[in-house]
Amino acid sequence: KNQVEQSPQSLIILEGKNCTLQCNYTVSPFSNLRWYKQDTGRGPVSLTIMTFSENTKSNGRYTATLDADTKQSSLHITASQLSDSASYICVVSSWGGGGNKLTFGTGTQLKVEL
């Protein structure tokens, strides 16, 4: 069964600090991995997308890494801001049964405080 597990479940950090969110997956065959940011009461917004051959991808203060061998990904947030407070969702795409299927993690709830 395809699964995506994220840790920690929730995290509180001070503004300006860095943090790293983890994503472990058991999805096969692997197609790509995305990180989404979801503000409370809103729809998710894509931050990064990584394919099998990519190790690192950045989007401003967000840097995602992928280790396809260990099936792990991380999202590093640099110099956090209050607006980074949100849920961060890891989504893994797999190909099978004639189509692509997305498996969603449960998300890491990040709160940035003054």
Place this chain on the structure above:
Amino acid sequence: DGGITQSPKYLFRKEGQNVTLSCEQNLNHDAMYWYRQDPGQGLRLIYYSQIVNDFQKGDIAEGYSVSREKKESFPLTVTSAQKNPTAFYLCASSIGTASETQYFGPGTRLLVL
């Protein structure tokens, strides 16, 4: 403005009532999706449509129905057969298959009276 819109933002359902959630996109995307989000769970796929007049069941289609008469519109009906409808419903669209980045609407929160 390009994007994907959902209405209403909040919806209340009485026992035995069918309700319909609206989803519209002007991104010219072929594929559209409906997800359900519950606290502590990942998004779960209800239905998806890859072209007009065609749609497929997702993982939790029971108690829901959809139509895709126009490329821009993909309404979701929550029927009285759905016994636990309270959730946050998200509509998404993508250019093609699910491997493409999906763009999400702002969501509709459904509550049962």
